[in-house]
Amino acid sequence: MVLDFSSNADYIWALLPEILLAIWAMGVLLAGVFTEDNDSDAPGDATTLGWLSLLGLLVVAAANGWVYGAVEGDGSPMIAMDGFRFFANWLLLAGAALTILLSFPYLTRQRLQIGEFYALVLLATLGMMFMASARNLILLFLAIETMSVAAYVLTAFNRRDRKASEAGLKYFLLGAFSSAFLLYGIALVYGGTGTVNLQEIGEAVARGGAFSPLVLGGMALLAIGFAFKVAAVPFHMWTPDVYEGAPTPATAFMSAAVKAASFIAFVRVFMEAFPALHDTWYPVVWWLAALTMIIPNLIALTQTNVKRMLAYSSVAHGGYLLVALAAANHMAMGALLFYLLIYSIMNIGALAVVMVVANHDEEALDLEDYAGFGWKQPVLATAFTVFLLSLAGFPGTAGFMAKIFILQGAVESQLWTLAIILALVTVLSYYYYLRVAWYMWMRPGSSEERHVRVWAPIPMRAGIVGVAALLIFLGIFPGGLLDGALDAVQGLAAGVPAAELVSGLPDSP
Numbered sequence: 001m002v003l004d005f006s007s008n009a010d011y012i013w014a015l016l017p018e019i020l021l022a023i024w025a026m027g028v029l030l031a032g033v034f035t036e037d038n039d040s041d042a043p044g045d046a047t048t049l050g051w052l053s054l055l056g057l058l059v060v061a062a063a064n065g066w067v068y069g070a071v072e073g074d075g076s077p078m079i080a081m082d083g084f085r086f087f088a089n090w091l092l093l094a095g096a097a098l099t100i101l102l103s104f105p106y107l108t109r110q111r112l113q114i115g116e117f118y119a120l121v122l123l124a125t126l127g128m129m130f131m132a133s134a135r136n137l138i139l140l141f142l143a144i145e146t147m148s149v150a151a152y153v154l155t156a157f158n159r160r161d162r163k164a165s166e167a168g169l170k171y172f173l174l175g176a177f178s179s180a181f182l183l184y185g186i187a188l189v190y191g192g193t194g195t196v197n198l199q200e201i202g203e204a205v206a207r208g209g210a211f212s213p214l215v216l217g218g219m220a221l222l223a224i225g226f227a228f229k230v231a232a233v234p235f236h237m238w239t240p241d242v243y244e245g246a247p248t249p250a251t252a253f254m255s256a257a258v259k260a261a262s263f264i265a266f267v268r269v270f271m272e273a274f275p276a277l278h279d280t281w282y283p284v285v286w287w288l289a290a291l292t293m294i295i296p297n298l299i300a301l302t303q304t305n306v307k308r309m310l311a312y313s314s315v316a317h318g319g320y321l322l323v324a325l326a327a328a329n330h331m332a333m334g335a336l337l338f339y340l341l342i343y344s345i346m347n348i349g350a351l352a353v354v355m356v357v358a359n360h361d362e363e364a365l366d367l368e369d370y371a372g373f374g375w376k377q378p379v380l381a382t383a384f385t386v387f388l389l390s391l392a393g394f395p396g397t398a399g400f401m402a403k404i405f406i407l408q409g410a411v412e413s414q415l416w417t418l419a420i421i422l423a424l425v426t427v428l429s430y431y432y433y434l435r436v437a438w439y440m441w442m443r444p445g446s447s448e449e450r451h452v453r454v455w456a457p458i459p460m461r462a463g464i465v466g467v468a469a470l471l472i473f474l475g476i477f478p479g480g481l482l483d484g485a486l487d488a489v490q491g492l493a494a495g496v497p498a499a500e501l502v503s504g505l506p507d508s509p
Contacts, residue, residue, distance in 0.1 A: 014079045017064040017089060018129050024056030025122035032115010047459075050104050053118040057097045057125075064089045078136040078197070080268070083488035087337055088132035088264045095257030095344040096125040101463045102352040103249035105456065109360035110158055110247065117157060121253060124150035128261035135272070137186045137196040140265060144182065144229070148175050151258055154250040155242055161362065167245025174238045178228035185221030188214045189273070201273040219274055223284055226269070229262035232322060233291040236315045243311035248362070251307065252351035255314040256344035263321055263340060271328065271492050278328055285326040290421055292319030297425045300432045307354055307365045309432055310347070313391060316429065317343055320403065323410050323418050332409025334486035339402040341481070342390070342474065346399060349467040350387040353380055356456045370436060371443035380456065383468035385437045390471045392433040393426045398474035405482060 012019070032049055068086045099121060107114050127146030134140040152175060156168020190196050192214030193204040204210045228235040243251045274281060296315035303309035317339075324336035357373060358364045374381035390399030403426060410419040456464075474481060 011077075011079065014067065014070065014077075014081060015133075016067055017060045018126060018133075020063050021056065021060045021122060021126045021129065024053075024059070025119050025126065028053050028056065028122060029115055029119035032113065032119065035115070047104055049114050049118055050100050053100050053122060054097055056122065057093050057100075061090060061093050064093070078134065078139050080133050080135050082492075083490060084264075084268065084337075084492055085133045087485060087488035088260075089129050091337070091341045091344065092125055092128045092132065092257055092261055094341070095253065095260060095348065096121055098345060098348045098463065098467065099249055099253040099257070102252070102348065102355070102460055105460060106247065106249050106355050106360040112158060112247070117154070117249075120150045120154050120157075124154070124253070125257065128257060128264075131261045131265040132268070134265070135198045135268075137189065137198070137269075140269070141179075141182060141186060144265065145179065147258065147261060148179065151175075151250075151254055154253065155246040157250060158247050161245075161247075163245035163362070164247060167242045170238055171242045174228065178225045178235075181221045181228070182225035185218045185223075185225060188218030188221065190218075192218060198269060198272040202275060205274060206276040216277075216280065219270075219277065219281060220284075222269060223281060226262065226266040227288060230259060230266060230318050230321070231292075231315050232288045232318055233295050233315065236292070236296065236318075239315055240308050240311040243314065244305065244308045248307070248351055248355045248358070251311075252348045255311070255351070256347045259314065259318065260340040260344055263318075263325075263336070267325060267333065267336065267492070270325070271333070275328075282326060282328070285322055286415075286418065289319050289322035289326050289418055292316065292322055293421055293425045294319075297429050300429070303432065304367050305365050306357075306367060306370070306436060307351075309436075310350060310354070313429070313433075314347065316425065317347075317391075319425075320406055320422055323415065323422055324406050326418060327409045327413040327415055329409055329412050330486065330489060330492075331412050332406070333489035333492050334482060335402070335405035335409045337485040337488055338405055338478070338482050341485075342398045342402045342471070345467050346387050346390045346471055349464055349471075350384065350391065352460065352464050353384040353387065356380060356460075367436065367439050368443075370439040372440075374441035380461070380464060381440050383464045384440065386468040386471055388433040388437050390475070392430050394430075396472070396475050398471040398478065401475055401478040401482075405478075 028049060031052060035048065064086055067081075068083075070081050100118060103117070107117060124147050127143045127148075127150065130143030131140060131147065134143055152168055152172045155171050156165050158164040186196065189201060192211040193201045193209075195201055195204065201210075205215060224235070228238075231239045243255060246254065270281060293316060296312040296319070300309050300312035300316065303312060321336055321339060324332040324339070354365070356377075357369060374385075386397065390397035393400045393403045403422065407419050407422060410416075410422070
């Protein structure tokens with residue numbers, strides 16, 4: 001099917017997954033109004049609305065697969081119809097589905113407004129999908145704000161928790177500040193090129209038809225805005241406090257899906273609009289990658305709060321992904337998509353076990369609280385160990401293969417220093433990941449009763465075990481998923497000057 005975007009009907013077909021998701025989110029919100037009872041615990045309602053939300057995500061995923069074969073006609077449409085968008089959509093839908101599946105008991109225990117929570121997750125996912133498809137900077141900004149507003153509310157969703165309210169306020173204030181950078185950057189790029197279409201901006205810059213000072217200034221402001229969204233050092237200050245204070249399901253969603261969407265938008269904008277200026281923005285991304293790999297890993301070594309440790313871990317993983325953006329070749333872009341999917345599922349899985357250990361509360365989050373968990377809950381502890389090993393990049397797990405592919409992309413562009421830093425900090429990270437596993441398996445619990453009666457319903461246990469098994473499987477057989485990611489980014493790095501990718505950039509900023 002070829003879509004001609006001069007026809008409004010073709011825009012509707014191109015946006016079919018997003019349209020279905022928006023309608024379903026409204027339906028879940030309305031269903032929550034008629035099913036929730038705020039005066040009593042209602043686990044049945046959480047399960048019903050949760051499965052309804054998951055069904056909607058399945059329908060949207062099927063629609064995404066149906067539209068997958070469509071190609072763009074002539075012109076420069078606002079909506080991309082490429083493999084990068086469709087692969088990213090499945091990645092984001094998977095992150096949202098895992099978040100919903102693993103949040104059933106938490107929402108019930110905390111007596112939160114279930115319909116509103118799931119509707120916000122779906123609406124945030126809607127914004128993310130538009131971020132993956134937008135080839136127009138104004139549409140991209142609206143998509144980012146749709147995602148961000150939902151994420152702000154999810155952060156402060158538990159109004160009875162002062163830490164959640166504080167985290168939501170911090171996230172909102174700093175998020176609004178970063179949005180100002182993005183919007184002003186868009187204005188400068190428009191002033192320098194006369195368009196907000198990414199392809200047209202790239203063509204104007206490549207042929208020298210752009211006003212350089214405005215474009216460079218706009219590109220710099222866009223980089224700052226995206227650096228905040230992906231929590232790159234030194235724009236990461238909000239991350240530990242927000243991730244620690246937010247309800248754990250919201251933390252899982254933000255650390256995985258929100259981060260993935262931000263990276264996807266970052267990559268599309270810089271690889272489609274500014275490939276001719278790669279030698280200009282490469283040094284900035286180089287330093288962002290180096291600092292974001294080193295500093296969070298060092299800070300994580302000192303953390304005794306597991307949720308806060310995983311927050312710094314999330315920042316560090318952003319540094320590994322920035323290495324792929326700095327490399328800017330076909331292998332690196334495919335590795336970035338592969339890494340985003342693997343990171344999303346293993347991080348959500350790890351935080352699901354954190355929810356179980358904390359008994360779906362925000363209290364038992366210290367290392368000492370994990371003592372004895374391995375022998376009292378061996379299945380969940382084994383799955384958590386797999387998640388930790390995969391996050392660390394241990395051989396035999398999908399996390400290891402994801403880092404290998406990132407390193408391969410870096411080596412192809414001769415980024416030797418970044419590759420060495422990535423390898424060294426990966427070894428360093430083993431300490432704080434394996435320390436949690438050591439507490440689970442080697443330290444006796446403070447009480448015989450602790451961890452015996454943890455509440456983890458069968459869907460949650462099945463999701464945790466299934467994700468752990470998938471990480472092992474992809475650690476042994478990663479080829480199929482990698483091939484799909486490489487096909488999805490076909491042509492994305494084509495705009496970067498070939499000489500740079502063949503001879504390799506000098507590995508210095």
